[in-house]
Structure formats: C-alpha cells, structure tokens
Amino acid sequence: MGRAFEFRKGRKMKRWSAMAKAFTRIGKDIVMAVKEGGPNPDANSRLRAVIQNSKAANMPKENVERAIKKATDKDTANYKEVLFEGYAPHGIAILVETATDNNNRTVANVRSYFNKCNGTMGTQGSVEFMFDHTCNFRIPAEGLDAEELELEFIDFGAEEVFEDEDGILIYAPFASFGTIQKELENRNLEILSSGFERIPQITKAISEAEMADVEKLIEKLEDDDDVMNVYHTMEEA
Secondary structure: OOHHHHHHHHHHHHOOOOHHHHHHHHHHHHHHHHHHHOOOHHHOHHHHHHHHHHHHOOOOHHHHHHHHHHHHOOOOOOOEEEEEEEEEHHHEEEEEEEEEOOHHHHHHHHHHHHHHOOOEEOOOOOOHHHEEEEEEEEEOOOOOOHHHHHHHHHHHOOOEEEEEOOEEEEEEEHHHHHHHHHHHHHOOOOOOEEEEEEEEOOOEOOOHHHHHHHHHHHHHHHOOOOEEEEEEOEOOO
C-alpha cells in the first residue's frame, strides 16, 4: 500500500468527535460553495460534493437546505480559506486549514495556540511544500475491483486506489478533482464522500512524551471553530 493508505489509516480514529462541530464545518463548506457557484447542485459541482459529504456525516436534509438558503442571502458573510504554517515543539511541521469571516480574529487565535504550546508560527510557504495536496473520493465497493478501477482511472489522474471497510477510496492530485468527479458521475458510480487532504511527504518519529506536546497544540487548533483541518509531519503511533 502507498502513502495515502497509511495516512488514511493513521487519521481514521481522529475524526471529529463532536457531531455538532462537523455540521458547523459542513455548513461553512456549503456557504463557500454557493457563493462561488450558485445554489443549484446540478450546476455546481463543489456544492454537489459538499451535499454528498453531508449525507456521509448523517447531517439532516433540512439542515443542508437551510444552509443553502442562508448562503443565498446577500447579507450572509462569505468565508475565506486561509492557510497557516508553522512548527510544533520537537521540529514537527504543522499546516492549518481555516475558513474564516474574520481574518484578524483567526490569525490572533492561531498565533496564540502556537505561542502557548511552545510552537512557532511560520511564514507563507515555510512548510506547505512538505505536504502533497490531494483529493479523494469514496465509492461503494460492491461489484467493483479496486485494482481494475485503479488501472482505469490512472488516465484521469488517480495515483492510489484501495479498499477498506468503508468502500473504495481513490486518491489523486488536488488538480484532478473535477476530472475524476465527472468520470465517476458519467459512470453512474455513487460518490459517498469526497474531499481534500494534505499528505506529509516525510514523517518524523518522536517519543511518547514529545508526542503529547505536539498533540496539545493540535487539539487547541482543532477546537477552534475557524479551523477546518490540521496536518502534521509527526509519525503516527
């Protein structure tokens, strides 16, 4: 198996534990998708993807419809995607994806978490190059062979295809998202969920005590409502 498989396995037990927080983050994704491409999912591929993810998270349909309606209101603030970079203690690179309607607040909060946990906030580009920006799709495994699917989807940008208990996962570079989404839809293959992840090119092994220091920073970041994802180069236990 490749890096995407190992990365997925390592993060599997670290999903958002609070359902309400997951719904809040999906709501932000809906606002950004509607502001970008309109409220009609048939004409807005990004919104289609978010709706698929809302189903995977068991978000009630009425919550989704309410978020779409709210996003069409011109008075609803848009969220800007902002990336923060830095280092946790013990030389672990940290990449923080945020969606914010108040950049000053988010900058101040993220900086405070790094400072309180003996980390260092970096400049733009200081650690982003250490991660591969990827897209992924999860589809039902029934009636499909992951190896055959991988051979078929190489031409559309797929780099890694594997099966786990949740279905078949397709990983590809970030830029291949639209191409693969369109091909899956053309084949009438149900997309259970999709998204983007940043996979570290190299990870660093540290002691349990050092891991606790890094986890402290990660937890503070993940608890912030503006933070969507936190990635790091720490080798998973």
